Amino acid sequence: MEDIIISTLQRAMVAGTPLLLATTGEVICERSGILNLGVEGVMSMGAVVAFIVTMTTGQPWLGVLAALASGMMFSIIHAFASVTLQANQVVSGLAMTMLGLGLSGMLGKPYVGKPLLIKMEDWVIPYLSDIPYLGKILFSQGPFFYIAIFLALAAWFLLERTRLGIQIRSTGENPKATETQGVNVFKLKYLSVIIGGGFSALAGAHLSISYSKSWIEGMTAGRGWIAIALTIFALWNPARAIWAAFLFGGIFVVQYLLQPLGISPNFLAMLPYIATLLILLLISLKDPKKLNAPAMLGEPYKRSER
Amino acid sequence: MLKIKTTDRYDITPLRSFMTNILSLLAALVVISIIFLIAGVNPLFAISEIFSGSFGTFYGIKETITKAIPLILIGTGLTLAFRAKFWNIGAEGQMLMGAIFATWTGLNFGGALPSYIIVPLIFLAGFIGGGLWGIIPAILKIKYSINEVISTLMLNYICAEFLMMLIVGPWKGKTRFGFPGTDNLPDSAILGLIPGSRIHYATLILAIICAIVLSVIIYKTRFGYEVRVVGENPDAGRYAGINFLKTSLILMAISGGLAGFAGVGELAGIHHYLGYPASISSGYGFTAIIVAWLAKLNPLYAVFSGIFFAGILVGGDAIQISLGLPAATVQIVNGTLLIFLIMGDYFLNHKITLKFSNK
Numbered sequence: 287m288e289d290i291i292i293s294t295l296q297r298a299m300v301a302g303t304p305l306l307l308a309t310t311g312e313v314i315c316e317r318s319g320i321l322n323l324g325v326e327g328v329m330s331m332g333a334v335v336a337f338i339v340t341m342t343t344g345q346p347w348l349g350v351l352a353a354l355a356s357g358m359m360f361s362i363i364h365a366f367a368s369v370t371l372q373a374n375q376v377v378s379g380l381a382m383t384m385l386g387l388g389l390s391g392m393l394g395k396p397y398v399g400k401p402l403l404i405k406m407e408d409w410v411i412p413y414l415s416d417i418p419y420l421g422k423i424l425f426s427q428g429p430f431f432y433i434a435i436f437l438a439l440a441a442w443f444l445l446e447r448t449r450l451g452i453q454i455r456s457t458g459e460n461p462k463a464t465e466t467q468g469v470n471v472f473k474l475k476y477l478s479v480i481i482g483g484g485f486s487a488l489a490g491a492h493l494s495i496s497y498s499k500s501w502i503e504g505m506t507a508g509r510g511w512i513a514i515a516l517t518i519f520a521l522w523n524p525a526r527a528i529w530a531a532f533l534f535g536g537i538f539v540v541q542y543l544l545q546p547l548g549i550s551p552n553f554l555a556m557l558p559y560i561a562t563l564l565i566l567l568l569i570s571l572k573d574p575k576k577l578n579a580p581a582m583l584g585e586p587y588k589r590s591e592r
Numbered sequence: 593m594l595k596i597k598t599t600d601r602y603d604i605t606p607l608r609s610f611m612t613n614i615l616s617l618l619a620a621l622v623v624i625s626i627i628f629l630i631a632g633v634n635p636l637f638a639i640s641e642i643f644s645g646s647f648g649t650f651y652g653i654k655e656t657i658t659k660a661i662p663l664i665l666i667g668t669g670l671t672l673a674f675r676a677k678f679w680n681i682g683a684e685g686q687m688l689m690g691a692i693f694a695t696w697t698g699l700n701f702g703g704a705l706p707s708y709i710i711v712p713l714i715f716l717a718g719f720i721g722g723g724l725w726g727i728i729p730a731i732l733k734i735k736y737s738i739n740e741v742i743s744t745l746m747l748n749y750i751c752a753e754f755l756m757m758l759i760v761g762p763w764k765g766k767t768r769f770g771f772p773g774t775d776n777l778p779d780s781a782i783l784g785l786i787p788g789s790r791i792h793y794a795t796l797i798l799a800i801i802c803a804i805v806l807s808v809i810i811y812k813t814r815f816g817y818e819v820r821v822v823g824e825n826p827d828a829g830r831y832a833g834i835n836f837l838k839t840s841l842i843l844m845a846i847s848g849g850l851a852g853f854a855g856v857g858e859l860a861g862i863h864h865y866l867g868y869p870a871s872i873s874s875g876y877g878f879t880a881i882i883v884a885w886l887a888k889l890n891p892l893y894a895v896f897s898g899i900f901f902a903g904i905l906v907g908g909d910a911i912q913i914s915l916g917l918p919a920a921t922v923q924i925v926n927g928t929l930l931i932f933l934i935m936g937d938y939f940l941n942h943k944i945t946l947k948f949s950n951k
Contacts, residue, residue: 323741327927367931371938376679376741378934380881385927391920392631503920508749515742552757559746559753563732566743570736 294539295423299431300497302535304329304489306434308513309520309527310441311485317445317522318478319458321584323379324364325486326510327386332357332487333494334390337397337501346406350491357487358480360386365479369472372586383510391503402499406430430492434531437485441524454478458580461587471587486510508559515562519569521578530565537561601943609888609940616936620929627924633915642925645910646903652910654789657796658862660902662687662854662876664799667883667894668806669850672843675810675889677823680844682729682744683851684877685751686722688869690852691859692755693721695763695774695866698859702778710781711794711860718856719849725751726848730840748877752869759866773867783861792861795853799895802850806891809846819843851877875923879905882930901926 308325315322332353340349363385367378408428415425445451454474456464461471489509494501512534520527541554625635646656666683673680680686697717702710725747732738756772765775783792810816818839821829829836858872859865866872883901887893908922 363931367935371935373934373937377881377885378931380681380878381927381930381934383927384878384923384930388920388923388925388927389627392627392918392924395918395920508745511742511745515739515746518739518742550757550761552753552760556750556753559749562746563738563743566738567732567736570738 290543292419292422294543295536296427297539297542298536299423299427299532300535301538302532303428303430303434304492304497304509305513305516305534306438306527306531307430307489307492308486308510309516309531310434310438310524311482311489312513312517313520313522313524313527314441314445314454314485315478315482316517316583317458317580318454318475319461319580319582319585319587320365320368320475320479321375321379322361322364322382322479322482323376323514324361324382324386324483324510325513326506326508327383327390328357328360328483328486329386329490329493329506329510330390331360331386332490333505334394334397334490334501335487336491337402337494338393340404340495341397341400341402344404346404346495349495350488353487353491354484357490358484360487361480361483362476364483365476368586369475369479372588375584375586387504394501394503397501399500399502402495404495405499406496428496430488430496433488434492435528437488438524438528445524455580458582461582465589472589475587486513489513512558512562515566518579519565521569522580523578534558534561597945597947598942599945601941604940612936612940613886613888613933615939616932617929619936620932623932624925624928627928631917633917638911638915638917641911641914642904642907644907645914646905646907652903652906654786654791655906656899656902658790658792658902659905660899661792661795661799661857661861662873663880663883663902664895664898665795665802665854665857666851666876666880667887667898668799668803668891669847670880670884671887671889671891671894672806672810672819673847674884675823676819676840676843678730678733678840678843678847679741680726680729680744680847681741681881682726682747682877683847683854683880684873684875685744685748686725686848686851687855687858687873687877688751688755689725690718690722690849690855691866691872692751692758692855693717693852694856694859695777698777698781699763699774702781705780707780710778711783714777714781714860715798715853715856718852718859720852722852722855723845723849726844726851727841730844731837734837734840755866755869755872759868763866765865768865774865776864777860781860782864783857785861790862792857795857795861798853798857799898802853803891803895806846810891815839815842874905879926882926882933885930885933904929 308329312322312325335356336349336353339352340346364378364382367373368375406428408426409432411425415421445455453469457471457474465471493505516527516530516534520530537558541557544554545551628635628638646652670680670683694714694717698714728747729740729743732743733740759772759774763774765773767775783794785791786793818834821834822836822839854876855872879901883894883897886897904925905922911917912919
């Protein structure tokens with residue numbers, strides 16, 4: 287029994303990792319006032335690029351870097367449409383999802399079903415990994431787990447404790463006032479969208495080269511959309527995103543735990559999506575003022591004439 | 593030095609709007625061509641194959657109209673929702689729920705009832721199923737301020753799994769030899785086809801009637817006016833005493849209901865039984881988003897943009913076979929078209945002048 291609990295929690299951490307990466311990216315992006323619904327597509331792009339590069343070069347870290355670069359470059363499209371052309375961010379994000387899923391399907395077609403034999407070694411932290419229970423769950427995981435937590439904390443520090451972070455946040459709250467302070471609002475929005483895209487692509491890289499070690503169309507399975515919901519659940523705070531993501535990782539894993547009990551696998555597969563609706567319901571019971579949503583989220587910003 | 597100056601444009605004529613759409617589509621075609629080139633396919637050949645595959649042959653035209661039926665139904669429904677800035681991304685699930693309700697009705701009552709009763713009944717059931725699945729996100733949005741993009745998407749996944757649960761479980765047909773799927777609907781519930789085609793004409797006529805009725809609703813009724821106010825100026829709407837909950841419930845019942853109609857058409861016109869979710873709808877709910885957008889949210893135009901995008905789906909199938917391109921190609925084409933369409937709006941709403949100055 288003990289073993290089952292430990293291995294479940296261990297897998298919950300693995301399943302929560304891509305959610306954390308993507309949520310952190312979306313938090314940064316939305317804090318600047320830009321809603322990016324393209325997460326699912328960018329994640330898929332990251333997954334396929336990481337897989338192809340890792341498979342052909344044999345270097346998983348090269349795959350990760352390539353995924354990061356592809357996600358950032360791909361997100362420029364959304365930044366251009368929503369910032370420069372003030373396009374509808376909802377529709378632009380949807381188009382990004384279609385495009386991302388389509389391009390990754392095309393790029394990845396020759397690789398469908400091929401197993402990846404290169405393994406990323408787990409990072410077993412000396413001493414800490416010897417702690418009973420916790421050591422196995424938290425300190426002997428794959429590299430993405432630590433990277434995701436580090437990046438979430440770094441993003442929290444960036445947004446809450448640095449000048450750049452304050453500027454990004456005030457861009458999402460009141461771009462006009464921010465601009466009068468001499469801040470280049472357009473540049474900050476571009477930066478935030480691009481960083482956010484990089485994070486989503488990292489999430490995809492984790493899925494294809496570390497989590498499932500294979501590529502198949504649609505493998506992101508709505509995780510990008512769940513990340514967008516988790517952004518709200520985390521109240522746009524990357525530090526809160528950490529436990530939100532791993533809680534959801536647990537919901538993904540619990541399906542496999544309950545399956546032997548004879549519950550319909552299709553019903554269990556619904557759980558993450560039902561849970562997403564439930565947490566949004568839960569959060570809506572809070573005072574909307576405490577929700578902390580960026581005031582100008584999704585509103586196109588029109589630069590004043592100079 | 594070259595300076596770009598943009599000013600707002602107020603003289604937006606239908607012609608200018610139409611030409612902007614055409615130019616956006618052409619610009620998208622250029623980008624799609626580049627993608628084809630990179631994929632090692634002659635873009636001119638591929639694009640001409642898409643259009644000759646869909647509109648160039650008699651068979652192609654018949655298939656295009658077949659696939660246009662669900663796109664028109666869902667697309668017109670989305671024009672209503674999008675006008676209220678209600679981003680219904682859940683047509684896929686609403687369509688499936690419509691098919692589920694229709695299957696239940698058809699299997700339980702179809703055997704005893706003649707066609708002229710059971711066919712309207714299954715369409716009614718489909719409308720109710722899709723409509724109910726559509727008003728859930730409306731309640732969630734207005735009562736609990738839950739973002740409808742997320743809720744409609746989650747409901748898509750939930751509905752697809754629910755359908756699977758039914759067809760591998762209690763609804764599994766005896767005639768399917770262990771494969772997932774219900775038994776066939778009784779003959780009286782099956783829709784007639786135009787001979788030599790897969791066009792279930794009842795649904796086609798229904799789709800066109802819906803587009804006409806919806807455009808009357810949007811442009812000629814108080815409800816349509818309220819929908820537009822909710823979308824364009826919610827503050828004014830609140831001030832004028834518009835009941836947001838009621839308006840959203842009705843518009844999503846219609847939007848979801850029309851998607852439900854589409855589900856009934858696919859079920860009773862094409863497949864005749866409830867099978868895998870992906871076979872009932874191969875992404876019609878998402879393609880219809882672009883249909884609505886290209887139609888400038890006008891239900892009547894959605895008939896034509898529905899046919900256009902059905903052509904791309906059929907042509908996309910054709911080049912998959914003839915050029916060996918993956919199924920994802922259609923998504924690339926659709927995504928690119930959509931992004932260029934919304935980018936084009938900027939050039940419709942703004943006047944851009946280039947100025948040369950010596951400074």
